[in-house]
Amino acid sequence: MTENKKVRVRYAPSPTGPLHMGGVRTALYNYLFARKHGGDFVLRIEDTDQGRFVPGAEKYIIESLKWCGICPGEGIGFGEGPYAPYRQSERKPFYRQYADQLVRSGHAYYAFDTPEELEAMRKRMEAAKVTAPAYNAVTREHMKNALTLSEDEINRRISGGEHYVIRIKIPRNEEIRLHDIIRGWVVVHSSSLDDKVLFKSDGMPTYHLANVVDDYLMKISHVIRGEEWLPSAPLHVLLYRYLGWEDVMPQFAHLPLVLRPDGNGKLSKRDGDRLGFPVFPLEWQDPFTKEVSSGYRERGYIPEGFMNMLALLGWHPSGNNEIFSMDELVREFSLDRVSKAGAKFDPEKAKWFNQQYLRMKSDEELASVFVRELEKQSVSHGFALPGSDYIQRVCGLIKEKAAFIGEFWNLGSYFFMPPAAYDEEVIKKRWTPAARAFFSLLRDNYASAMEFTAPVAENIFKSSAGQAGINPGQVMQLFRVIISGIVGGPALFDTAELLGKEAVVTRIEAALQKFT
RNA sequence: GGCCCGUUCGUCUAGGGGUUAGGACAUCAGGUUUUCAUCCUGGAAACAGGGGUUCGAUUCCCCUACGGGCUACCA
Helix, strand or coil: CCCCCCCEEEECCCCCCCCCHHHHHHHHHHHHHHHHCCCEEEECECCCCHHHCCCCHHHHHHHHHHHHCCCCCEECCCCECCCCCCEHHHHHHHHHHHHHHHHHCCCEEEECCCHHHHHHHHHHHHHCCCCCCCCCCCHHHHCCECCCCCHHHHHHHHHCCCCCEEEECCCCCCEEEEEECCCEEEEEEHHHCCCCEEECCCCCECHHHHHHHHHHHCCCCEEEEEHHHHHHHHHHHHHHHHCCCHHHCCEEEEECCEECCCCCCECCCCHHHHHCCCCECCCEECCCCCCEECECCCCCCCHHHHHHHHHCCCECCCCCCCCCCHHHHHHHCCHHHECCCCEECCHHHHHHHHHHHHHHCCHHHHHHHHHHHHHHHHHHHCCCCCCHHHHHHHHHHHHHHCCCHHHHHHHHHHHCCCCCCCCHHHHHHHCCHHHHHHHHHHHHHHHCCCCCCHHHHHHHHHHHHHHHCCCHHHHHHHHHHHHHCCCCCCCHHHHHHHHCHHHHHHHHHHHHHHCC
8 A cells, every 4th residue: 555655754853842862863764764765754843732832942953953964855944845834833724624524424522621620530530440541432421522412512612612622532342453564563452542632622733633634644655753652553543544544544663762771761851961971962951941951962972973873773784784874874774674672772882983983084074173172272271273284193193092072182182282290100100310311311312313203203212222221111101201291192103203303302301300 | 550562692783493692882801002092812791481382492372570662632
């Protein structure tokens, strides 16, 4: 039935806040699937709940997708398209007729119960030890709805302006089967479903109705969404059936959830900063509480690496390779290699992916980012910003040691200014009169060197050690600390070469002055 | 509680009736880098339990346990 249909998928978040990693992954899988099959990827905003509107959330979603490189070809923020509008609040006029159609065909009915009455009903059910209090085939007989009220009464209430909702009338005894691409056949009995509200008293549809109507109207071929929607999928199947659209119903694929790294449970907004990693792609400030949540972008994650990591969280390629560009992911992706079980997010692996991607960046690219940090540091520390060639060479040396570009400054500040402090342990242990004599000699030999490349610096270092009658190994580490202040670093003589003869000599001299 | 989904190393996972159960992250050990990181080599590390079916089950079926999701006029 859907085999020959053009692939059209959608990502349909509600703008109730920033989308988190799980949502990004859902969007990613939709995007990969669409591109893989030469189909369309649509962004639709599901803002049917006016009470939960969060200013800025929609813009955040769009910006996030852009940063991630997941660009819908159609939808809000991405040039709209032939099925506009793509914001459900703007599609309000579409929905009513379908709700009416369901009422006319006897698959839905008006209900007038107030929130208080519904609450009372649930209380009663609980008191009667009913396992699952619900508005269903049994309880609807005792509520105020079009099934229990007389026609006159119904008309009186409606014309009197009374609030009402439209509920689906779930059949009493029916087996609902639905095929899920990831999970196979799922069978649910109608008795476990309730008469969900389809149309709210504020005139807006609920997610269930809007989602089905829009997917139909927008000719969506595959619904790829999180597993949290699986329980309501049978309801959606019923809706397609009752609306007469079952033959063009999209295929379903319910994705496993992204779980928290510690303990258990679905990854949620609060987890990230509590556990020390972001859950959001971009930094987000809650417009009401002003609370700030960190983002992957601000933490220095490379979007391609972030996507690569996310793609592998719940999906596995056919081979052993783990590094994939977006194009390669498109080529490799398939829904039948998506796993069924939820996946715990591992921040360590995310870091590893970033490190891999950091290394793939050219020195030039890295320098263009690092220079912004350098500009700030040059102001606060009062050093002159070196030329871009120098910055690029620094990046080339320190990128092997870093997982994030944010670490560059701490790793390589000595390339831009003399060390402000020296590793005390090394000084204490290694700075001996013999060492002092050696460095005094080294300073003179370096100062009179004709050229100062890494091999030359190394040769002079070794011959000076020979002259001083000292083993190079005893002063090597000391030399690093003298020129950089710290213990670790890139290849020592490459570091010296880049620093240049003047700086190296000056720093040895400074050490000679400082330590006696 | 009810309904639904799930369960292979600590984590992400491959595999699938007969395999030394493979890879990656993390971890440990050795090597290279006269340091750190990288890199290389190696190690430790898993089929939740019980019943079937079968000559043979980690793989298929059932039950149990455990985990997760859902259970709103939220999405």
